[in-house]
Amino acid sequence: MDKHDDWKTKSANIITGCSHDCLYCYSKEMAVRYGWVKLEDWPTERFRQHSFDANIKKSDRIVQYPTSHDITPVHLDQSIQFLQKIVDAGNEVMIVSKPHLECIKKICKEFVQYKKMILFRFTIGSTDDKVLKFWEPGAPCFKERLNCLKYAFNKGYQTSVSCEPMLDNHIDKVVGKVDPFVTETIWIGKANRLLGTTGRGRLVFNGKLTPESKQKALQLIEWQSDENLIKLYESLKSNNKIRWKTSISSVLQKHSLPV
């Protein structure tokens, strides 16, 4: 197991809502279902002072920040102050983001002395901006995310990429572009529960089910067939940075492939 596997991490968050407003967002679904936020208010980010003020102790797990929102320019300063609290308590931190260059440059500058305690994990599910814009309307384009990765890498930080969810059937293109700038791992996973088995999937709960999103979700589901995942596995299995999320490793195991 890798040091920064998701199951070994401890979550930390200070904001409710996310201006990236991804159609498949699990955090949005949960927040709306539990009544923490109204559907239409999700893209408006609300700083949670009480979460920011909470006492942070040294954890025996890596702290993952954030897990239910993102780091966007509007709350960058609070994110930096909160990251400082995390590392000051002696924690290693995994910063997970669909990154904005402005944010990554400032974080890299502020945490030079803590480089060894920080791993960046940037989410990139496609190289195609039309695809990214559809599924992640408020998030940065591919070039900006790649530039963030290059920037953090060139500044000597540990870097990782999450291709979860894969948003098209060309994830090999993402891997090819990011690989030279990844010091750690590249995680690949499916888009889960978009339509759900009873038609009440995440697109419905997130208020994003339209004829177009349904058609695109069906296309994604088709691309994520066992047969295609096995082909993808075969094409990437020699790359020792690749890691398969459970949504894919369970398929590989079913077909007796080593993961």
Ligand code: SF4
């Ligand atoms: S970036 Fe993450 S938290 Fe923000 S909307 Fe997208 S999936 Fe949700």
